[in-house]
Amino acid sequence: MGQKKDLTGSEKSKIVRYLAEGCSSLKIAKLLKRDHRTIKRFIQNSQQGRKKRVEKPRRKITAHELRKVKRAAAKMPLATSLAIFQSCNITGVPKSTRCAILRDMAKVRKAERRPPLNKTHKLKRQDWVKKYLKTDFSKVLWTDEMRVSLDGPDGWARGWIGKGQRAPVRLRRQQGGGGVLVWAGITKDELVGPFRVEDGVKLNSQSYCQFLEDTFFKQWYRKKSASFKKNMIFMQDNAPSHTSKYSTAWLARKGIKEEKLMTWPPCSPDLNPIENLWSIIKCEIYKEGKQYTSLNSVWEAVVAAARNVDGEQIKTLTESMDGRLLSVLAKKGGYIGR
Numbered sequence: 026m027g028q029k030k031d032l033t034g035s036e037k038s039k040i041v042r043y044l045a046e047g048c049s050s051l052k053i054a055k056l057l058k059r060d061h062r063t064i065k066r067f068i069q070n071s072q073q074g075r076k077k078r079v080e081k082p083r084r085k086i087t088a089h090e091l092r093k094v095k096r097a098a099a100k101m102p103l104a105t106s107l108a109i110f111q112s113c114n115i116t117g118v119p120k121s122t123r124c125a126i127l128r129d130m131a132k133v134r135k136a137e138r139r140p141p142l143n144k145t146h147k148l149k150r151q152d153w154v155k156k157y158l159k160t161d162f163s164k165v166l167w168t169d170e171m172r173v174s175l176d177g178p179d180g181w182a183r184g185w186i187g188k189g190q191r192a193p194v195r196l197r198r199q200q201g202g203g204g205v206l207v208w209a210g211i212t213k214d215e216l217v218g219p220f221r222v223e224d225g226v227k228l229n230s231q232s233y234c235q236f237l238e239d240t241f242f243k244q245w246y247r248k249k250s251a252s253f254k255k256n257m258i259f260m261q262d263n264a265p266s267h268t269s270k271y272s273t274a275w276l277a278r279k280g281i282k283e284e285k286l287m288t289w290p291p292c293s294p295d296l297n298p299i300e301n302l303w304s305i306i307k308c309e310i311y312k313e314g315k316q317y318t319s320l321n322s323v324w325e326a327v328v329a330a331a332r333n334v335d336g337e338q339i340k341t342l343t344e345s346m347d348g349r350l351l352s353v354l355a356k357k358g359g360y361i362g363r
Contacts, residue, residue, distance in 0.1 A: 140292035147358025153290040154350045162346040165258045168210040171303045174201030177311035205324050214336035230271040260287040298342035306330045
């Protein structure tokens, strides 16, 4: 006798449907014109389900070895489990056991990213704090640029995937698919912008000043009262296009000079409250791992997210400056986080 064909996917579906309707295996065999034993075998295999995984016992680690592993993990936080155990001269431990032991005493976290601060940087940060400690920060306009890509920051597209379900597919493109450069400012409880830098424009001294003229000065600054303009302090970081002789002279002709132009310490994004605004906007536009198909769509998302930021949120950011300055002094010019 020749070998009989296996049940097709269609036949398996019909068997499940007939069982739900209360049909017996014999009746199903007659309806499908298949051997009764074949139907019974399929039903029995389906009811058995998957076998439970039997946990194998871990290799025993002594208390002394555990203490050595804990000290090594503290000294080598970014090392692999194998490197940590090898540094303790503990061999013959499988990867699953190593990871289980480390999970009992530690948690996998990404390394924090921060600018390098040497002794000179810290001294300049402290000098800056002493200079502006008595400043009324409600009169300061905090400005900065942000680049948003179509794909968003790496590592943000994570979530809970149910057992048996496949993770969603994400596009993978060079340079995040391209992006848009955005400029904005905050003062007291008001958001200035955001304004979009024209695609393909590299911000050098001339293009930066022209950009400020077309956006900030024409669309926002000229509408302000004379008293506001007299008291406003303009803040910008130390990007070359900001601090060049050309840009400094151009801003001076606009009346932003001397005490009206805030000096800025090196490597200090943690002191600029608008960095927190960028985080709020990025969390909104890239929530649930969202990606974009065009530069215009990601720009529209930035504008919509910025509109949802209310005055109280901005006020909280600008009023945080006194605390930031005190933290810099307490840490002797060290990094304070955001």
